[in-house]
Amino acid sequence: MTRIAEFAVEYIQFLDPAGKPTQDIPPHLAEAEAITPMYRLMALTRTFDAKAIALQRTGQLGTYASSLGQEAIGAAVGLAMRQDDVLVPSYREQAAQFARGVTLEELFLYWSGDERGSRYSGPQFDFPISIPIATQSCHAVGAAAAIKLRGEPRVVVEGCGDGATSKGDFYESLNLAGVWHLPVVFVVSNNQWAISVPRSRQSGAKTLAQKAFAGGFEGVQVDGNDPVAVRFAMDNALERARSGGGPTLVEAVTYRLQDHTTADDASRYRDAEEVETAKQSDPMIRTRRYLESLQAWGDEDEAALKEECGRRVQEAVEAYLATPPEPPEAMFDSLYAELPGALTGQRAEAIKENSDG
Amino acid sequence: MAEVNLVEAVNMALARAMEEDDNVVVLGEDVGVNGGVFRATVGLLDRFGKERVMDTPLAESLIAGMSIGMAAMGLKPVAEIQFMGFIYPCVDQLVCHASRLRNRTRGRLGCPMVLRAPFGGGIHAPEHHSESTEAIFAHIPGLRVVIPSSPSRAYGLLLAAIRDPDPVIFLEPKRIYRLVRQEVPDDGTALPLDVCFTLREGTDLTLVTWGAMVHETLQAADALADQGISAEVIDVATVKPLDAESILISVEKTGRCVIVHEAARTAGMGAEIAARLCDEGLLSLMAPVKRVTGFDTVMPLPRSEHYYMPNVKRILKTCRELVDYA
Numbered sequence: 001m002t003r004i005a006e007f008a009v010e011y012i013q014f015l016d017p018a019g020k021p022t023q024d025i026p027p028h029l030a031e032a033e034a035i036t037p038m039y040r041l042m043a044l045t046r047t048f049d050a051k052a053i054a055l056q057r058t059g060q061l062g063t064y065a066s067s068l069g070q071e072a073i074g075a076a077v078g079l080a081m082r083q084d085d086v087l088v089p090s091y092r093e094q095a096a097q098f099a100r101g102v103t104l105e106e107l108f109l110y111w112s113g114d115e116r117g118s119r120y121s122g123p124q125f126d127f128p129i130s131i132p133i134a135t136q137s138c139h140a141v142g143a144a145a146a147i148k149l150r151g152e153p154r155v156v157v158e159g160c161g162d163g164a165t166s167k168g169d170f171y172e173s174l175n176l177a178g179v180w181h182l183p184v185v186f187v188v189s190n191n192q193w194a195i196s197v198p199r200s201r202q203s204g205a206k207t208l209a210q211k212a213f214a215g216g217f218e219g220v221q222v223d224g225n226d227p228v229a230v231r232f233a234m235d236n237a238l239e240r241a242r243s244g245g246g247p248t249l250v251e252a253v254t255y256r257l258q259d260h261t262t263a264d265d266a267s268r269y270r271d272a273e274e275v276e277t278a279k280q281s282d283p284m285i286r287t288r289r290y291l292e293s294l295q296a297w298g299d300e301d302e303a304a305l306k307e308e309c310g311r312r313v314q315e316a317v318e319a320y321l322a323t324p325p326e327p328p329e330a331m332f333d334s335l336y337a338e339l340p341g342a343l344t345g346q347r348a349e350a351i352k353e354n355s356d357g
Numbered sequence: 358m359a360e361v362n363l364v365e366a367v368n369m370a371l372a373r374a375m376e377e378d379d380n381v382v383v384l385g386e387d388v389g390v391n392g393g394v395f396r397a398t399v400g401l402l403d404r405f406g407k408e409r410v411m412d413t414p415l416a417e418s419l420i421a422g423m424s425i426g427m428a429a430m431g432l433k434p435v436a437e438i439q440f441m442g443f444i445y446p447c448v449d450q451l452v453c454h455a456s457r458l459r460n461r462t463r464g465r466l467g468c469p470m471v472l473r474a475p476f477g478g479g480i481h482a483p484e485h486h487s488e489s490t491e492a493i494f495a496h497i498p499g500l501r502v503v504i505p506s507s508p509s510r511a512y513g514l515l516l517a518a519i520r521d522p523d524p525v526i527f528l529e530p531k532r533i534y535r536l537v538r539q540e541v542p543d544d545g546t547a548l549p550l551d552v553c554f555t556l557r558e559g560t561d562l563t564l565v566t567w568g569a570m571v572h573e574t575l576q577a578a579d580a581l582a583d584q585g586i587s588a589e590v591i592d593v594a595t596v597k598p599l600d601a602e603s604i605l606i607s608v609e610k611t612g613r614c615v616i617v618h619e620a621a622r623t624a625g626m627g628a629e630i631a632a633r634l635c636d637e638g639l640l641s642l643m644a645p646v647k648r649v650t651g652f653d654t655v656m657p658l659p660r661s662e663h664y665y666m667p668n669v670k671r672i673l674k675t676c677r678e679l680v681d682y683a
């Protein structure tokens with residue numbers, strides 16, 4: 001018998017849950033200048049998140065998917081990307097989207113059920129949030145193929161959950177990315193749950209990162225609650241993709257601290273104890289502790305940050321709530337580049353039927 | 358006797374079918390421990406065990422495809438697709454396999470599976486959670502497409518669907534999952550899969566509909582009665598195969614027909630019904646056949662979905678047109 005192939009999955013962690021370095025941090029990532037922007041973004045996302053839930057509970061927002069506890073991934077991913085890279089997100093990547101320039105107001109609009117929430121004023125090539133799980137993996141490799149065809153130094157970053165890695169779309173995309181050597185990074189936010197289905201019932205594989213090996217490229221597992229680890233893995237993956245080295249899969253291990261969405265009740269299927277334990281690994285705590293250990297953060301900074309996040313979120317809420325709904329004809333006006341003549345009658349009908357008369 | 362709503366009736370039928378026949382198994386995303394995101398499968402795991410109530414990985418093509426495999430081996434899988442918006446990966450398996458396994462093998466293998474999915478708008482659900490695309494499935498030869506609109510019809514039709522030897526797409530109008538409660542005897546009585554239900558008799562006009570729109574249509578019929586117009590209301594229930602006969606008989610009596618569906622207009626089931634009326638009922642028609650439907654647009658997100666949904670006002674206006682026509 002000859003061994004013809006061997007694979008190993010690396011696990012990366014720099015900060016433990018208490019914010020203590022578990023190994024030497026590469027100098028450019030060790031300093032406060034590298035960490036603070038991520039921390040600030042995580043805090044903003046958490047403030048947004050709490051507000052979104054409060055709005056939903058009071059009937060002022062639609063069903064909402066919280067990213068509580070997963071902010072480090074989005075912050076590190078979003079800030080690692082260049083502006084002309086392309087993000088292909090799922091619905092739980094608020095921090096990454098904010099980093100990319102999607103506005104708080106836009107995400108409020110989206111979750112209120114308003115299409116204008118996906119007409120991003122910032123990143124013009126980023127994809128809208130994908131609700132049908134894993135379907136966006138295919139878009140990501142398509143976008144990467146377009147970039148490769150044109151020889152541009154851009155990278156596509158796809159985000160999805162642990163459940164998504166069970167879908168054919170995901171495997172099919174990994175396969176193509178590997179065989180065509182595409183400039184794409186797959187970021188799997190493994191938050192241990194796909195609604196009520198635990199990670200252990202989703203896949204028999206020891207890691208989700210190892211799915212990359214079947215596609216012919218590298219997968220790494222990182223502590224997704226450690227922004228330094230995520231950032232490190234992303235920097236490597238983006239650099240590899242940008243320089244023609246092909247795709248990478250980054251499995252970021254985290255935990256979904258909230259219900260799946262505001263329409264869910266996780267107490268039906270998971271123990272409160274498990275959630276309490278997971279709270280010990282909260283990414284905010286370790287990031288702050290680490291910054292404090294660098295003497296780069298204190299109570300005053302924290303208070304100022306809280307105030308700033310609260311103010312920005314409040315401004316966005318007010319702008320969102322002051323946005324009147326679209327008129328009925330809006331459902332026709334972006335349907336095609338130009339409305340086909342066959343539909344002008346229906347457009348007029350929709351306006352008439354929805355007028356008060 | 359139990360008073361149940363539509364989703365509880367679904368649950369009751371599932372339990373009854375599993376009780377009656379060991380070959381009946383339930384599978385899908387979150388159907389086990391969680392009891393389904395709409396609670397349709399609640400209690401089944403405890404009662405029938407994890408061998409027969411299976412939480413699958415997140416993979417719809419797999420759910421449809423493995424149901425075919427199970428069905429061919431003699432099980433009777435009842436698979437849940439969490440929302441109709443995520444059913445499309447199943448279309449490959451349905452078109453290429455489920456609908457034709459019997460035909461391809463000239464009867465050697467059958468495919469007694471049921472694919473259940475909640476569908477329809479009006480509950481302010483997120484993107485992709487509100488469409489009505491029953492016509493896509495009705496277009497596939499070899500499938501049955503069944504849509505209950507009351508607790509008792511949900512119970513009886515689901516039992517029939519599970520017992521049927523062929524693949525059935527069972528679409529549950531989630532807007533009315535909890536709208537009304539009805540006494541439904543849990544006596545295992547199935548309803549026929551190929552006849553319409555006449556919910557209200559009338560002489561001036563036939564209103565044909567299915568799913569959640571049955572409720573707006575019945576309200577419209579009430580309002581018409583106040584105006585001295587007698588409307589017959591037909592719940593198609595089994596949109597495929599279509600019981601055109603019952604509709605034709607009704608229109609023979611009334612001479613007028615309005616079809617109401619939430620789905621987009623073009624190539625919807627309304628078009629098929631209108632075609633059958635032209636084909637076989639032209640001489641009984643006193644006025645054109647009209648449709649009150651969703652628009653040919655992408656289903657708007659919640660803030661604008663009310664612009665899209667057919668409502669009582671639109672139904673009444675169209676009925677008025679027909680009565681004034683002749």
Ligand SMILES: Cc1ncc(C[n+]2csc(CCOP(=O)(O)OP(=O)(O)O)c2C)c(N)n1
Nearest residue numbers: 092131132133161162163164193194195443
């Ligand atoms: C194709 C598809 N099937 C089912 C659903 C319903 N659904 C929404 S989220 C979800 C679980 C997703 O789990 P995971 O990929 O781990 O992402 P997470 O929600 O945990 O971030 C399911 C089943 C969907 N949106 N898309």
Ligand SMILES: [Mg+2]
Nearest residue numbers: 161162193194
């Ligand atoms: Mg998950």
